[in-house]
Amino acid sequence: MKKKRTLLHSLGVGLAVVLALVAYAYGFQVTKVDLAETKSEHRQEQLTRILRALAHPQLFEYDTEDHMVSLPVMVPCPDAGFEAPTPTDTSEPYITMTPACAEPRAKVMIEGFNFEPYGTGPINFLPNGSDVNLQIGKIEADENGHFEVEVRLSNRPSEEVQEIQAITRTKVGAPRWTQTARDTWDKIVETVFLALLATTFGTLLAIPLSFIAARNLMKDVKNSLLGMSLAILFIPVGAYIGILISKWLSTLSQNLTSSTLLTFVGFVLGAVITWWGIRREMNRDEDSIANQKIARGLEMLVIGLIGVLTSYLLSALAMNVGEYLSEHLGSLGFLGRFIRDLGDILGMAIGVMTALTGAGILSGFASKSALKLNRKADGVIHILQIVLTAAAGAFLFWLIALVLNWFYQYNNYQALYWWAVILGGLGGLALGIFTKPRQTMPTGLVVYFAVRTVFNAIRSIEPLVWAIIFVVWVGIGPFAGSMALALHTIAALGKLYSEQVENIMEGPLEAIQSTGANRLQTIIYGVIPQVVPPYVSFTMYRWDINVRMSTIIGFAGGGGIGFLLLQNINLLNYRAASAQMLAIAIVVAAMDYISSAVRERYV
Amino acid sequence: MLSIKNLTKIYDGGVKALNDVSFDVPQGEFLAVIGLSGSGKSTLLRCINRLIEPTDGDIFWEGMNIAKANDDELRLVRRRIGMVFQHFNLVHRSSVLTNVLSGRLGYVNPAMSVFNRFPKSDIENAMKQLERVGIADKAHHRADELSGGQQQRVGIARAMMQNPAIILADEPVASLDPVLAHSIMQYLEKINKEDGVTVLCSLHFLDLVHRYADRVVALNNGQLMFDGKPDEIDDEKFKEIYGREAERVG
Numbered sequence: 001m002k003k004k005r006t007l008l009h010s011l012g013v014g015l016a017v018v019l020a021l022v023a024y025a026y027g028f029q030v031t032k033v034d035l036a037e038t039k040s041e042h043r044q045e046q047l048t049r050i051l052r053a054l055a056h057p058q059l060f061e062y063d064t065e066d067h068m069v070s071l072p073v074m075v076p077c078p079d080a081g082f083e084a085p086t087p088t089d090t091s092e093p094y095i096t097m098t099p100a101c102a103e104p105r106a107k108v109m110i111e112g113f114n115f116e117p118y119g120t121g122p123i124n125f126l127p128n129g130s131d132v133n134l135q136i137g138k139i140e141a142d143e144n145g146h147f148e149v150e151v152r153l154s155n156r157p158s159e160e161v162q163e164i165q166a167i168t169r170t171k172v173g174a175p176r177w178t179q180t181a182r183d184t185w186d187k188i189v190e191t192v193f194l195a196l197l198a199t200t201f202g203t204l205l206a207i208p209l210s211f212i213a214a215r216n217l218m219k220d221v222k223n224s225l226l227g228m229s230l231a232i233l234f235i236p237v238g239a240y241i242g243i244l245i246s247k248w249l250s251t252l253s254q255n256l257t258s259s260t261l262l263t264f265v266g267f268v269l270g271a272v273i274t275w276w277g278i279r280r281e282m283n284r285d286e287d288s289i290a291n292q293k294i295a296r297g298l299e300m301l302v303i304g305l306i307g308v309l310t311s312y313l314l315s316a317l318a319m320n321v322g323e324y325l326s327e328h329l330g331s332l333g334f335l336g337r338f339i340r341d342l343g344d345i346l347g348m349a350i351g352v353m354t355a356l357t358g359a360g361i362l363s364g365f366a367s368k369s370a371l372k373l374n375r376k377a378d379g380v381i382h383i384l385q386i387v388l389t390a391a392a393g394a395f396l397f398w399l400i401a402l403v404l405n406w407f408y409q410y411n412n413y414q415a416l417y418w419w420a421v422i423l424g425g426l427g428g429l430a431l432g433i434f435t436k437p438r439q440t441m442p443t444g445l446v447v448y449f450a451v452r453t454v455f456n457a458i459r460s461i462e463p464l465v466w467a468i469i470f471v472v473w474v475g476i477g478p479f480a481g482s483m484a485l486a487l488h489t490i491a492a493l494g495k496l497y498s499e500q501v502e503n504i505m506e507g508p509l510e511a512i513q514s515t516g517a518n519r520l521q522t523i524i525y526g527v528i529p530q531v532v533p534p535y536v537s538f539t540m541y542r543w544d545i546n547v548r549m550s551t552i553i554g555f556a557g558g559g560g561i562g563f564l565l566l567q568n569i570n571l572l573n574y575r576a577a578s579a580q581m582l583a584i585a586i587v588v589a590a591m592d593y594i595s596s597a598v599r600e601r602y603v
Numbered sequence: 604m605l606s607i608k609n610l611t612k613i614y615d616g617g618v619k620a621l622n623d624v625s626f627d628v629p630q631g632e633f634l635a636v637i638g639l640s641g642s643g644k645s646t647l648l649r650c651i652n653r654l655i656e657p658t659d660g661d662i663f664w665e666g667m668n669i670a671k672a673n674d675d676e677l678r679l680v681r682r683r684i685g686m687v688f689q690h691f692n693l694v695h696r697s698s699v700l701t702n703v704l705s706g707r708l709g710y711v712n713p714a715m716s717v718f719n720r721f722p723k724s725d726i727e728n729a730m731k732q733l734e735r736v737g738i739a740d741k742a743h744h745r746a747d748e749l750s751g752g753q754q755q756r757v758g759i760a761r762a763m764m765q766n767p768a769i770i771l772a773d774e775p776v777a778s779l780d781p782v783l784a785h786s787i788m789q790y791l792e793k794i795n796k797e798d799g800v801t802v803l804c805s806l807h808f809l810d811l812v813h814r815y816a817d818r819v820v821a822l823n824n825g826q827l828m829f830d831g832k833p834d835e836i837d838d839e840k841f842k843e844i845y846g847r848e849a850e851r852v853g
Contacts, residue, residue, distance in 0.1 A: 282714060510654055524719075
């Protein structure tokens, strides 16, 4: 029995080895491995050439000075013979030719003395009656400044005395940065900041998303079917109301911002009122809250509206001040433009925030009403549930149809909407009828899977590909590149972060929950303190990745040093490309060092 | 009066952790819950504040059925029920003071607590609770710098911040040095006798049960095997609770 098993075992191993060999053989075949190419002399010469070019990054250049030494020669020899004049001063550089005269295209010996040690340069033949310099040889002086080289004379016979010149070129003065080096510097700075922005924005968005992509936090989020239907019906309405309010306040603020002074006064006034209102709301005790619900709600609404309006004024103020500064600060104008852009970002963010707040308020309202309705008798709940679930199903499918229509532009959209509404309504009706009243639905897990799926989809597409989409949107340049990297960062970090949330100790979470804390409080007091070290670590690692990624995002038009590198490679300008590769290597190595230092400190 | 009626918990795998358990706990009693590991002690305590959802049965307390409470009601119930854990369950990277203050989360304004702001009265109270358990000087240390005994005292201070009517203590001394066990139990006893807080405490050592508990309930395999005074546990009862192989120690 045992023997049989060993035999089978060895057969299995043998088969595995054969299969592996076949797999690698096929791999060689499809990757076109060709060892003869690597050995051919021509290819090796090419390799040497490119490696030497890469080893000489084009960083410095010098001013040069030419030293010229000339010698009169006769080509061909005259009948009377020709004697070259003896050098006047044998301590200065001079050249001789042996013989002193020769036939055209004859081989002669040129010898030089007292040149710069190891000096190099051309040996030129200057024919009579023409301005051309014909190079006939090269100077390669030894350590004593002596050289000896056999050259072939040019085919320019003349009766007159002609001239041979030896020119050596010496570098004078201090080395200067080449244009390549300066361009490389500009682009590498752009690259580093591109990565910084992408990492910052990616991280800021990934942190909140990571909590709803964590299974351990989401698996307990359950709603009754009634609550779910109410949420589906109310949340889009809330978001829509939020958008309407933000649009209205935005127009209102535009009317108010005719002068910067007025904007400033309005902003200060609004800020004071908002601050005072928030303080007032926060310091209320529980009892008075229960008594005057409506009055308090109205008060909060007014304060909220003033707050939004104030934020719009701040945005307008920042844009005005930034514009002014960018025109008057000269070389520091980019600071003004930054303030202006921050104002612009704030303006856009307010709209999103108001929509989210509107959605949040109405979803809270939905869950409160669901709690109230769920106290009624089973029959009443069941009927309500059937009606609301059908309505919610129809509404949800209608929204999906809207999105589909936007993408695919079906012509027959009337029918599409009707079909969606009918299908969704029937589905909701069935769900409502067959679900027991008060039975909970795992809404948390649904959200979890949805977010995870989106993360995985975005993450599986490389930033290089995203860059192409963003280039179409905002044009070629680092802005497109940083957006592409930011998007990929959100997805990648969102996944990594959420896995860290899933790895935390359950105990403290349980303890915080047992004190009666709500979900947000549980995350802030139980989860966040536990995930700070891995979050810092992953963020640094991602910055590292983004720096490396941003060096090539330019290949797809995303700005940074990649574009320059690609250009020089395509132009076969390997010495310039080498300068860019060197810059990338230095930045990546520095990044590696910095990130490990930061990680050591905070983790 | 906490009143548990026909409480049953069946886990997803089909394990019956609690099987039709019923008993009452008058306000102010020190009740010990005993039984072997896996007999359902932790499940029972966690069902009372619904950290674990009971499968069936009712838990009546102050005119409310905890087992059927919705999320809002549950939060109001939980903030009156403190809990002390075997592994202390402190947030390691937060300060001792923050850990103690987190006991107030059910009471404070949620918006303020998001920014780690607590009312002055709560901070004073937290310091007072830390003084009571004798580690006020550690208030600004990180929780994981403390020894096990000190961490459990922080756990008790956190539970006391809730101004609880009931404390659920899930094997509060099982991960501590036996020498320290009495000091922790004495704090619980003090809370029980001085503040009139009901204590439900699961314990392993019978000598601790004899010393501190007013009454004992015993679980075996999710079933209530015994409900009575500690001295009523004779050798026969002991073998019923812990099985035939068990030997008394201590």
